[in-house]
Amino acid sequence: MKKEMLLEVSNLKTHFFTDDGVVKAVDGVSFEIHKGETLGVVGESGCGKSITAQSVMQLLPYPKGRVVEGSILYHQGENVIDIAALKPASRGMRRLRGNEISMVFQEPMTSLNPVHTIGRQIMEVVIEHQNLDKKRAKERAVEMLSHVGISAPAQRVDEYPHQLSGGMRQRAVIAMGLACDPNLLIADEPTTALDVTVEAQILELMNKLQDDLGMAIMFITHDLGVIGEMADRVVVMYSGKVVEYAETDKIFYEAHHPYTQGLLKSRPAIGRHQRLVPVTGTVPNPLYLPKGCYFAPRCPHAMDICRETEPAMFAVGEKHWAKCWLHAEKGEGTA
Numbered sequence: 326m327k328k329e330m331l332l333e334v335s336n337l338k339t340h341f342f343t344d345d346g347v348v349k350a351v352d353g354v355s356f357e358i359h360k361g362e363t364l365g366v367v368g369e370s371g372c373g374k375s376i377t378a379q380s381v382m383q384l385l386p387y388p389k390g391r392v393v394e395g396s397i398l399y400h401q402g403e404n405v406i407d408i409a410a411l412k413p414a415s416r417g418m419r420r421l422r423g424n425e426i427s428m429v430f431q432e433p434m435t436s437l438n439p440v441h442t443i444g445r446q447i448m449e450v451v452i453e454h455q456n457l458d459k460k461r462a463k464e465r466a467v468e469m470l471s472h473v474g475i476s477a478p479a480q481r482v483d484e485y486p487h488q489l490s491g492g493m494r495q496r497a498v499i500a501m502g503l504a505c506d507p508n509l510l511i512a513d514e515p516t517t518a519l520d521v522t523v524e525a526q527i528l529e530l531m532n533k534l535q536d537d538l539g540m541a542i543m544f545i546t547h548d549l550g551v552i553g554e555m556a557d558r559v560v561v562m563y564s565g566k567v568v569e570y571a572e573t574d575k576i577f578y579e580a581h582h583p584y585t586q587g588l589l590k591s592r593p594a595i596g597r598h599q600r601l602v603p604v605t606g607t608v609p610n611p612l613y614l615p616k617g618c619y620f621a622p623r624c625p626h627a628m629d630i631c632r633e634t635e636p637a638m639f640a641v642g643e644k645h646w647a648k649c650w651l652h653a654e655k656g657e658g659t660a
């Protein structure tokens with residue numbers, strides 16, 4: 326059965342215009358998310374994961390950061406909306422943000438206001454997006470807190486963020502994100518700040534809620550272990566570009582890009598919160614990117630052509646692409 330399309334990102338370019346020059350934070354990224362599935366986005370720090378998400382949500386620090394090219398097509402039944410063409414503060418965008426697409430950030434306090442109760446914050450989302458009266462909105466807030474596994478929700482609803490543990494706060498933020506029943510939840514490293522036990526609980530919760538509510542998730546992480554647990558398909562990013570794109574099993578067992586292979590080798594056996602260090606060397610400075618393949622200075626397989634010409638995205642298997650000259654003979658594809 327063909328899956329229904331939800332989000333189609335094509336050739337997305339989001340650049341920052343800084344005093345030192347243009348930072349091409351996202352530079353020609355394409356991927357798709359179908360209804361109800363989880364797309365994992367993985368890569369080292371600074372590779373453009375968060376800026377990709379913020380582009381979809383139109384939450385960029387405008388005017389410094391701007392989508393300069395590409396499209397972000399959101400499928401709403403028969404309607405197709407190009408988010409890239411909407412103004413961040415427009416009514417259309419505000420309606421999407423919250424009603425259709427929600428975002429959960431790494432640090433719950435980014436999303437929570439310390440001077441308001443948890444309940445009031447969930448109620449605000451519900452009142453704005455679902456037109457409920459106060460009484461009904463509070464009932465909904467209690468319902469949501471219970472949904473995300475917060476015990477004594479009728480009491481917690483009147484508590485302030487500082488009265489909750491880190492894990493509880495993140496659950497509350499997820500409750501806020503889910504309060505309007507989104508079709509797409511963007512989770513940007515939602516568990517990185519939590520300890521391993523709480524992380525496991527939150528991941529399980531997100532999987533369960535996804536089954537119950539049928540929403541799609543764009544799950545951003547630097548942790549391949551988490552990707553293995555959560556994602557149906559995976560986008561591997563490096564220096565603002567997608568370097569490999571495939572179903573999760575293929576990424577784990579048939580990785581074609583030397584960067585992905587390096588990430589897999591570097592997976593810590595224990596201690597999930599270490600930063601990824603796929604191979605020696607560091608990611609290039611975005612203001613001084615190397616010629617050709619950006620990974621060439623760190624790649625154990627680099628050839629002359631790699632240092633001269635940027636590789637295309639080559640189809641290396643069914644619904645599997647890698648941006649690497651080693652796979653050029655398989656023919657160029659589109660991802």
Ligand SMILES: Nc1ncnc2c1ncn2[C@@H]1O[C@H](COP(=O)(O)OP(=O)(O)OP(=O)(O)O)[C@@H](O)[C@H]1O
Pocket residue numbers: 341343348349350368369370371372373374375376377386389390547611
């Ligand atoms: N406000 C900004 N001004 C200039 N450059 C920025 C700004 N925000 C992000 N960038 C640049 O955009 C690039 C991508 O950043 P992004 O935050 O998307 O990385 P990331 O993959 O989410 O990393 P992390 O794993 O650390 O969260 C980086 O090179 C970063 O320096």
Ligand code: SF4
Pocket residue numbers: 582583584618619620621622624625626627628631636648649650651
């Ligand atoms: S294109 Fe060349 S340098 Fe880049 S990943 Fe492939 S082999 Fe390595």
Ligand SMILES: [Mg+2]
Pocket residue numbers: 374375376513
């Ligand atoms: Mg980030």
